[in-house]
């Protein structure tokens with residue numbers, strides 16, 4: 072009986088010496104699995120609020136990956152809100168001012184919109200149209216591109232230096248559940264070959280695209296219909312420095328962007344079953360040499376062939392996974408473990424950083440003093456699911472819909488692809504809207520639907536009126552029904568997936 076009183080209750084001990092509590096007893100308010108983009112951001116965001124955080128990462132070595140190399144302006148802004156903007160410095164990052172879309176050799180520049188007006192998630196506009204405000208906001212938003220590993224290293228350093236965060240190199244093997252209440256109490260892990268465990272009021276699982284733990288909470292699997300193959304080009308001469316490049320032609324899209332003073336990333340989308348990339352045809356290398364290389368801007372070709380020769384080709388699946396509401400007490404699934412979209416538009420990190428900002432706001436000590444109050448946390452997670460959509464549904468739907476058009480493999484999609492490019496050529500709102508959505512600046516799903524259907528109608532108009540002969544026009548007019556139908560088939564499944572809880 073006497074033993075019970077020897078130690079003060081957990082809450083009190085935590086407050087008194089949280090660091091010691093984390094280090095010696097492996098107890099914290101929050102245990103985070105994975106010190107990637109999302110894990111580091113959430114650790115710092117919650118640590119800033121005075122929460123005691125343990126961040127577990129299976130390898131603290133600087134990662135070398137082909138993902139997460141271009142951060143959109145909306146992600147830079149969220150990083151700033153988290154107090155982590157510095158992480159973009161001293162990594163030889165390159166400023167990004169927008170995109171260059173190259174369609175069969177013809178270019179259109181798509182700058183991030185000046186006077187970008189950030190619009191609130193509830194649709195209310197934070198700006199006013201007055202010229203005074205416009206003057207003060209004339210700076211153009213900027214993105215950044217960089218080596219993923221260097222950026223991650225900076226983020227992890229920030230977490231490690233934080234008084235309220237302890238980072239441990241540990242591979243999480245199991246979630247610990249309370250047998251009675253089904254509440255997640257923490258995790259089991261391997262630390263330097265030894266079995267160990269960590270406990271928190273809240274466990275955040277952010278173990279990335281191949282999440283080991285997500286299948287315990289949902290039955291559907293990520294859908295992947297293509298892979299991005301990555302090459303590193305040295306001293307490539309890009310047509311438009313400080314811009315992301317999207318190359319469209321007969322094949323699926325190719326992305327090119329500088330990730331350092333001398334290095335440029337090429338990401339080549341290869342859909343499953345591409346004949347020119349089949350084993351019989353000579354594999355991916357054959358596809359790169361015979362299909363991709365000739366489609367690239369002439370000045371890029373030498374560095375591209377040199378990169379193929381040098382080898383080091385790597386791939387990653389391009390996955391789609393709609394978000395679900397977290398319903399398990401004691402657990403939050405986040406980042407790629409919870410929600411993914413095609414990386415064509417470089418939206419993943421922007422989503423992750425904005426989620427970290429929103430999560431910290433919804434779980435702030437003012438709203439939710441104790442994180443073991445699972446009722447309040449679950450209620451806040453329902454709010455989180457719907458509130459994040461202002462931004463994420465836009466990024467998710469745009470990524471998937473644009474990919475369908477850019478990887479067009481039938482006549483109707485080709486018509487939409489051409490319409491999309493011609494739409495961009497109109498400039499003004501036809502550019503500012505779409506790129507503002509892509510940049511994570513405009514947070515209104517309606518703006519996306521508006522531009523998507525404007526593209527579809529413009530595509531139809533071109534399809535009918537630009538046909539080679541007058542005889543063809545009535546036929547094309549009939550065919551345009553198919554084009555419109557295709558546009559609906561492209562976008563509606565993704566809209567519906569965003570309406571799920």
Ligand SMILES: Cc1cc2nc3c(=O)[nH]c(=O)nc-3n(C[C@H](O)[C@H](O)[C@H](O)COP(=O)(O)OP(=O)(O)OC[C@H]3O[C@@H](n4cnc5c(N)ncnc54)[C@H](O)[C@@H]3O)c2cc1C
Pocket residue numbers: 104105106107108109110127128129130137138139140141142143241242243244277278279280283299338387388389390405406407408414416417418419420421423
């Ligand atoms: C080809 C490709 C290109 C992309 N390009 C971009 C881009 O340009 N811009 C952009 O914004 N987004 C891009 N993305 C998406 C972006 O990379 C992801 O959205 C982002 O990295 C997700 O962050 P995360 O923290 O959820 O996962 P990750 O950043 O992958 O982090 C997961 C972490 O968990 C760790 N981990 C895993 N399992 C365990 C375990 N059992 N125990 C302990 N630790 C564990 C991993 O080691 C890793 O550090 C791209 C994606 C792909 C596939």
Ligand SMILES: *[C@@H]1O[C@H](CO)[C@@H](O)[C@H](O)[C@H]1NC(C)=O
Pocket residue numbers: 118119120121122233234235
């Ligand atoms: C860490 O938490 C304490 C409260 O426990 C808080 O006062 C302090 O500001 C936090 N530290 C940082 C660096 O945010």
